[in-house]
Amino acid sequence: MVGAPRPRPRPRSYFLGVLPLPERQEVTRALRTETVGGLVLLVAAVIALAWANSPFGDSYERIRDFHFGIPALGLDLSVAHWTADGLLTVFFLFAGIELKRELVVGELRTPATATLPVVAALCGMVVPAAVYTATAGFGGGSLGGWAVPMATDIAFALAVLAVLSTHLPAALRAFLLTLAVVDDLGAILIIAVFFTDDLNLYALAGAFGCLVVFHLLQRMRVTGWWWYVPLGITTWALMYNGGVHATVAGVAMGMILRTVRDKDEQESPGERTGHLLHPLSAGIAVPLFALFAAGVSVSGSALGEVFTSAEMLGVVLGLVLGKTLGVFGGTYLAVRYTRARLNPDLAWADVFALAVLAGIGFTVALLIGDLSFAGVTQTEHVKAAVLVGSLASALLASVLLLRRNRVYRVLYEKETVDADADGIPDIYQRDAEGAEDAEDAAGVDEQDRAAG
Secondary structure, three states: OOOOOOOOOOOOEEEOOOOOHHHHHHHHHHHHHHHHHHHHHHHHHHHHHHHHOOOOHHHHHHHHOOEEEEHHHOEEEEHHHHHHHHHHHHHHHHHHHHHHHHHHOOOOOOHHHHHHHHHHHHHHHHHHHHHHHHHHHHOOOOOOOOOHHHOOOHHHHHHHHHHHOOOOOHHHHHHHHHHHHHHHHHHHHHHHHHOEOOOOHHHHHHHHHHHHHHHHHHHOOOOOHHHHHHHHHHHHHHHHHOOEOOHHHHHHHHHHOOOOOOOOOOOOHHHHHHHHHHHHHHHHHHHHHHHHHOOOOOOHHHHHHHHHOHHHHHHHHHHHHHHHHHHHHHHHHHHHOOOEEEOOOOOHHHHHHHHHHOOOOOHHHHHHHHHHOOOHHHHHHHHHHHHHHHHHHHHHHHHHHHHOHHHHHHHHHHHHOOOOOOOOOHHHHHHHHHHHHHHHHHHHHHHHHHHO
16 A cells, blocks of 8 residues: 655755845845944044054043043043943944844844844853853953953944955845844843942832833834933933943833834834934944043053963953854754755855854953953953954954855855846846746646646
8 A cells, every 4th residue: 555645844944045135125224334333443443552552642541531420410430431331322222223123023033033143142152151261260360251252243343344345145244243133132131130230229210210101102102302312311320320231221222112113104213213323323432432442552561461361361262262163053053953954055164254253342342341350450451352352353254254255256246236227136036037937837737737
């Protein structure tokens, strides 16, 4: 007796395949703005290093440590703290909006599309922390800096790609972008949970109340900046005085903003706010933070401390080795144990190069470094360690990516060619025609079987 035919297995999806057209357009827009911001960030970091190590280094320190504000409100801060706790809140507000978009309409909205970047990002945070802990522990150093090498700086990574002029396919860039969004969420949670001072419950209750009002205003579709700007500043001040890092207020407000448009809206509040804030975040807030955070003395003794201190060596190895092993290993395992299959036009060497690039941990790593180590000397050394680790990752990733740039150029041209100049790349039209032909062929086969 002939047994029943076995059910045909479900086809595997492609990992790093061609993106759907709407997602590709959104990613292209996001990457364009992030790349410009990354280049400005790179320039600010170079200026900071040059200024701090020039004959005018004393003026750099005087400006960075100059205090101003409103002491009665607990806001008498140095210029460096205003950029880290104040201006960087704008960056985290934008990050909150992007995270909300990914969760609602982006790659993280369904488990099927979220699994790979989430697993890769989680492994890319856990393994660097483990590498730091092992290095510092065996060397007899402090374990307090375990979180420093966990963060990826997407803007700096994209700036490296821009300088290299690589033709990285959109799917690889999108994976890096989504990876960084999840990475930012992890960094935010770490800052909120592990880096809090003595809590002022009254101030925190006030901040929570402000966030509730913020949410109600969004639910009632209230518009007008005169509602949200004073409320946002009040939330930030209360969060700061409550003992929780003030940047958490930015993330919370970004997550509250609506990202789904109403029928009568051309842009959702999240989209509109993101478009308004991104130039401020990428062009002013993050570069100014870098200007007053990256200015460290690049002396022989300082560099020697990076490679002889157990804590600083743990930061470097965490970024260069831990990030690479975590992101690549997590991605490989996620693909291996799901129904995904690597795009045949790419190789695992391309994923490895991206994993190395993820070791660039600048903005958030410097922020966590300031929070992790007390004392000016240790803070300066951890900044040097972050810069050395990020530079090493950038150089190694550059070598790996340039070796494959010829392959990337072919794929990039295939994705972007638009022979009929209708604004839609031909690859999407060919795919649509191929799908229609397949459906027609399937229909003919069905008719033949019915006739037979």
